[in-house]
Amino acid sequence: MTARRRAGLCSLLCMFGCMTQSIPTFAQTAPAPPPALSTQESMSDAWWTGPMLANSAETLPPGHFLFEPYLYDIRTPHTDSFGSRTYILYGLVNNLSIGLIPVFGYNKVSNGPNSSGVGLGDWQLQAQYRLTKFHEGSWVPTVAIQLQETLPTGKYDQLGNRPADGLGSGTYTTTVAINSQTYFWLPNGRILRTRLDISESFSHSAHVKGVSVYGTDEAFRGSVKPGNGFFADLAFEYSLTERWVLATDFTYGHNDNTRVTGLDFADPSNVPFPQTVRVNSGSSSAFGIAPAIEYNWTPAIGVLLGTRIIFGGHNNVGSVTPAIALNYVY
Template identity: 30%
Template structure:
């Protein structure tokens, strides 16, 4: 999963997957999910939620690597310097009721750029979420699970007043609310093995302005006083998991996101010491990533997933390759 959580044309892809799968549903009631194990893919969240009184914990270890970026025309360029980080993300989900699941995501990172490094692992932002299951799946999974969610991101990571080492900042200061709609379904293939697909659509309205002081993750100089107006976000992701047997599962996933323009405003001291007005528009960004992975299940309650997420297209955003591994544990 990334330490990261958002990703619209993709709805078409999800509909196409569902349409192609419909012929395979005939006779699906004869199948059973006994002995079939899934951990879930790397990015797209689980719309089925947790049974009441049960919990799911899935710590991630992610290596972020970036040495290029996409410009305003979508062309890729070398950055001239490699940036990387070790990121840990800890999602904890708990079933509050038959249809309600609560989840919290904690994160921390240790960043590197050239010879510079952050001072150990630094706390990132935190996300809390409540999900409501509109339609529960049936026993063989052929009836789709459909859920809506509401998540709130809290600015627990540092993002301004970073006059020392700028790599110590691991947050963005944005208190963001996100609405989500997810769907998941099992399709039984002619060989008798299940393929589970899921999709997620998310939307986040533009949140309140974030006050900024001194140096910040937005490149403001020392002495700056002002704010940034964050843009809205749209995201979509879809994934498929094919169960080879009770232990091994192959995964393929894609995700896309779009952020609108942001506006940076404020004052900073000039060379003569007088305050100078700063008004800067930060153009909107787009990002498309793929994430193949493989799962191995030690038991029905414990599974390991390892894969890599990488960008294939973008605009005004960095290009990255992120190997990652996560251990899912059901209690």
């Protein structure tokens, strides 16, 4: 792990430590409830949809489905990227869930033509295996290992005069994650659910032709190799009532250098030969926060409304992303 990634992860862990230090002594000595009190909230009386960003460390019981569609708008200078991301997960056997995450998008830009229509993004396949499970009175959190494969289903090159049609990366990307989840009981008897997820992504190279999401022009022919990506998410959910939950994610992301190489056959200077192109994006990193509110009609169905804010960090453009999601388990 690079020094910059260690610094980002340490920042999230320090934040977690400071917050847990503010919880009274009985919550520090163990993440289990104190002796039974008349006002003590039971785990079955706390209903959740999950925070906006952090994945659950739980797996579905065999034969059960989770369906969770998100609608969002990634707002950056000059661009609104409208999209949908739907988690479709299935409990295959004990401790193992598998799933598909279809993605669709549409870009609205202020300095050029918008997307020609709603298009496919890069879809994902996912498998998660639960290693441990939290029980009241135990220090052990729920921990799972997750494997995700991103498929290059979104358009990324040969965009012509509509760069806004670019909704994919063109590369296969493998992501390995460790997801964890535990519970604290606060002095008023309500539950604070906490998640800490850490992941690393590895991308293959891809051929690039013409106008692309990597900033190449119509005369370019070459390839791209995205750098590895690191992501950490520390999330808290406070059970305000049985149905209402307040949630916040704190995130840190770091991406290594993306390298674009090839030939440009344009001839702006009457040069008779193709020009060699070598472009390096440099590494990038940014912190973010995603406050949200959850409402649950039943333990199996709820809705989340939140906003992710990415602060413009090193070589990174800030963004604001309002989102709504429906969570249904059956």
